[in-house]
Amino acid sequence: MTQEQWGQLKQDLLKSIGKSNYKSWIEPLELSHVEEGVATFAVPTSFVGNYVSQKYGDQILYHARSISPEIRRVHFSVPANQSARPAMARATADAGSGAQPAAPAQREGSMPTAPLDRRFTFDTFVVGKPNELAHAAAKRVASGGPVTFNPLFLYGGVGLGKTHLMHAIAWELSQRQPDLNVVYLSAEQFMYRFVSALRERKMMDFKSMFRSVDVLMVDDVQFIAGKDSTQEEFFHTFNALVDGGKQIIISGDRAPGEIENLEERIKSRLQCGLVVDLHPTNYELRLGILQSKVEYYRTQYPGLLLADGVLEFLAMRITKNVRVLEGALTRLFAFASLVGHEITMELTQDCLADVLRSSERQVTIEEIQRQVSDHYNIRLSDLIGPKRVRVFARPRQVAMYLAKHMTSRSLPEIGRRFGGRDHTTVMHGVRRIDELRVADAQMAEDIDMLRRALEA
Numbered sequence: 288m289t290q291e292q293w294g295q296l297k298q299d300l301l302k303s304i305g306k307s308n309y310k311s312w313i314e315p316l317e318l319s320h321v322e323e324g325v326a327t328f329a330v331p332t333s334f335v336g337n338y339v340s341q342k343y344g345d346q347i348l349y350h351a352r353s354i355s356p357e358i359r360r361v362h363f364s365v366p367a368n369q370s371a372r373p374a375m376a377r378a379t380a381d382a383g384s385g386a387q388p389a390a391p392a393q394r395e396g397s398m399p400t401a402p403l404d405r406r407f408t409f410d411t412f413v414v415g416k417p418n419e420l421a422h423a424a425a426k427r428v429a430s431g432g433p434v435t436f437n438p439l440f441l442y443g444g445v446g447l448g449k450t451h452l453m454h455a456i457a458w459e460l461s462q463r464q465p466d467l468n469v470v471y472l473s474a475e476q477f478m479y480r481f482v483s484a485l486r487e488r489k490m491m492d493f494k495s496m497f498r499s500v501d502v503l504m505v506d507d508v509q510f511i512a513g514k515d516s517t518q519e520e521f522f523h524t525f526n527a528l529v530d531g532g533k534q535i536i537i538s539g540d541r542a543p544g545e546i547e548n549l550e551e552r553i554k555s556r557l558q559c560g561l562v563v564d565l566h567p568t569n570y571e572l573r574l575g576i577l578q579s580k581v582e583y584y585r586t587q588y589p590g591l592l593l594a595d596g597v598l599e600f601l602a603m604r605i606t607k608n609v610r611v612l613e614g615a616l617t618r619l620f621a622f623a624s625l626v627g628h629e630i631t632m633e634l635t636q637d638c639l640a641d642v643l644r645s646s647e648r649q650v651t652i653e654e655i656q657r658q659v660s661d662h663y664n665i666r667l668s669d670l671i672g673p674k675r676v677r678v679f680a681r682p683r684q685v686a687m688y689l690a691k692h693m694t695s696r697s698l699p700e701i702g703r704r705f706g707g708r709d710h711t712t713v714m715h716g717v718r719r720i721d722e723l724r725v726a727d728a729q730m731a732e733d734i735d736m737l738r739r740a741l742e743a
């Protein structure tokens with residue numbers, strides 16, 4: 288984008304946002320440079336940068352891309368020599384970078400979609416038992432056939448892949464049907480655009496833009512709970528689109544019926560289609576996600592070695608949230624590449640000490656022993672006692688395995704708590720269960736079930 292084109296773009300913005308907004312927010316911007324798909328604008332203060340990014344970021348990106356389609360992000364920063372602080376305020380609207388996949392089409396005068404993360408595609412989404420239904424439903428909608436369930440409502444806890452699936456649907460639909468008007472935005476952005484339209488007396492434009500959408504995706508719908516006029520408008524938009532046979536996809540942090548302060552009529556509309564949840568991850572899914580990320584990191588950090596057992600350790604220890612899991616892996620690779628060291632268990636524990644501590648379960652060896660003896664229906668005294676028959680020995684090994692992975696106790700300490708056994712016995716037991724988890728599906732399921740029960 289040239290300075291001249293930026294001048295033209297500013298004129299377009301002047302028309303769409305009005306003189307006084309333009310004077311306050313757009314006029315002070317200076318196009319600094321465009322590099323690798325990022326258009327950087329100099330702003331006088333970090334406040335202006337943040338405000339412009341939030342309020343006009345996607346609009347500027349939208350116009351900028353109609354001039355220079357290679358622009359995928361806009362970035363607002365205070366030039367170093369203007370800022371008292373060394374770290375510049377960075378406010379960015381991201382359209383995803385890289386050539387593939389293509390961004391959804393935007394018709395002239397249509398509602399601009401929020402930027403999509405190019406990494407969030409079906410190819411990069413790892414499917415396991417906890418998310419297979421949500422994945423299948425998302426795939427179905429993304430196939431673009433006749434609308435079968437409307438809306439598709441995806442829900443689940445933080446960081447379990449709702450946004451990833453929604454972006455994946457948007458990417459796939461726009462690849463299959465480039466002319467389709469797919470609009471993805473968060474419920475917060477919906478509210479934001481609605482309030483702006485009200486303030487600027489542009490409700491007719493707002494309504495007609497939303498009603499021209501072919502596929503509407505609204506993320507984190509719980510945000511509009513308790514916001515009466517936004518709910519009202521959302522309800523009308525929703526009805527108009529459903530009546531027009533347009534696909535709607537919504538996500539939330541819980542099932543529609545459980546979102547407090549959401550109007551009953553909206554809850555019931557949201558329940559009309561298909562409601563699917565993303566369950567908390569299990570060990571296998573977490574390991575699968577780590578393995579797929581590691582493949583990517585191997586291309587970023589060629590030659591970096593990863594010791595056996597590290598991924599299994601992370602999958603076992605960081606259980607809550609895929610985002611935290613990913614962050615841990617990113618940090619680990621970045622750290623190892625800085626120090627030029629193989630990623631060993633020791634380095635992992637050092638580098639991620641805080642993450643591991645905060646996700647450390649307060650599970651005790653006694654709780655594990657109780658849970659395991661209940662599960663296998665044997666007496667606690669037999670679990671820790673001297674008898675070596677398999678009916679007691681196997682559950683004992685399972686309990687040792689869980690004690691090793693779910694507590695920070697050392698092997699000798701675990702041995703002591705299992706009737707004064709030697710640490711080599713514990714080590715042998717842990718290894719045996721490791722082998723069985725791979726060879727025996729029942730064992731894998733038992734461990735997973737026990738772990739979940741202990742975490743609950």
Ligand SMILES: Nc1ncnc2c1ncn2[C@@H]1O[C@H](COP(=O)(O)OP(=O)(O)OP(=O)(O)O)[C@@H](O)[C@H]1O
Nearest residue numbers: 411412413444445446447448449450451576609610
């Ligand atoms: N099954 C999966 N395969 C690969 N990556 C995943 C998977 N599930 C989640 N992730 C990754 O975890 C991170 C968090 O996912 P996402 O943002 O989609 O979560 P969310 O459910 O929308 O969370 P929030 O409630 O915070 O909005 C993303 O980087 C996403 O790519």
